[in-house]
Amino acid sequence: MSKRNKKHQDHEEHADESWLLPYSDLMTLLLALFIVLFGMSNIDAQKFQEMSEAFHSVLTGGSGILDHNALQSSTINGISDSQLPKTSTDGLMNQKKQLMQQEQESLEALKKQLDTYIENNGLTDQLDTKLNQSQLMITISDKALFPSGEADVKPDARxxxxxxxxxxQEFPDYEVIVSGHTDNVPISTAKFPSNWDLSSARALNFMKILILNEKLDPMKFSAIGYGEYHPVASNDTNVGRAQNRRVEVSIIRKYQDGDQQIGLPATKE
Structure with missing residues (x-):
């Protein structure tokens, strides 16, 4: 046998092994795929949904979760939300209680000043103050402010x-509501067709005098007319009707319990 044929036979004994390279690459990719699938099986379902929506948003060009850093809020440096320190609700409640206590003391001091003014000027039968869980209310009898059936404030009432x-002025940031009330005796004049009109005009006119004080912010003030529909006494007697004809100036609390309503007119006790 010639040397040429012998060399050809030796070459045929060694099979082509070039297929091993793509095979090894394929095995590597399969291993990586299984690792990813295993990792995904341990991801929280909600987080996986967020990731899915984020990728969908990116592919469709919309504004998705990633735009709002939702994934960052869910996991920060591998730490979940449940592992992050949270603000103490007890601390917030204590802070609110302190503010409520400070407000209570300030309103009590103002009430004391008003009561002293009322007593020193002999107005105990015309003015009254009441502090409750929603407001400090100053109640003024209509006879101290207006002529009968009129809405013009008397000169001495100014x-x-x-x-x-x-x-x-001690409460420049507080909301103040001035409300007018009448008894149930009908009124029908060219100037005031109804008790609604009379009570509204009285509240507005008295409020206008209050905000002449340049140290008060008119944006904090509002005037409301309730007519005859929020009595504090019976309209069956002259005394009761006189109590119902009134103007109330209410300083609304900023801090109060969640079940308290703001700015309600006085009700019969």
Whole structure:
């Protein structure tokens, strides 16, 4: 046998092994796939959904979860939300209680000043103050402010309004509601067709005098007319009707229990 044929036979004994390279690459890819699948099986379902929506948003060009850093909020440096420190609700509640206590003390001090002014000026039968869980209310009899059936504030009542506005300077950031009330005796004049009109005009006119004080912010004030529909006494007697004809100046609390309603008119006790 010639040397040429012998070399050819030796070459045929060694099979082609070039297929091993793509085979090894394929095995590597399969291993990586199984690792990813195993990892995904341990991911929280909600987080996987967020990731899915994020990728879907990116592919469709929309604004998705990633735009709002939702994934970052779910996991930060491998630490889940449940492992992050949270703000103490007890601390927030204690802070609110402190603010409520400070407000209570300030309103009590203002009430004391008003009561002293009322007593010193002999107005105990015309003015009254009441502090409850929603407001500090100053109740003024209509006879101290207006002529019968009218809404123009009496000249001497302007002194009272000025005194009240001066005291309100201590609470420049508080909402103040001025409300007018009447008895149930009908009124029908060219100027005031109904008790609604009369009570609204009285509240508005008294409020206008209060906000003449440049140290008060008109944006904090509002005037409301309730007519005859929020009585504090029976309209069956003259005394009761006189109590119902009134103007109330209410300083609304900023801090109060969640079940308290704001700015409600006085009700019969």
């Amino acid at each position: 002194v009272l309004a000025k005194a009240i506005s001066t005291l309100l």
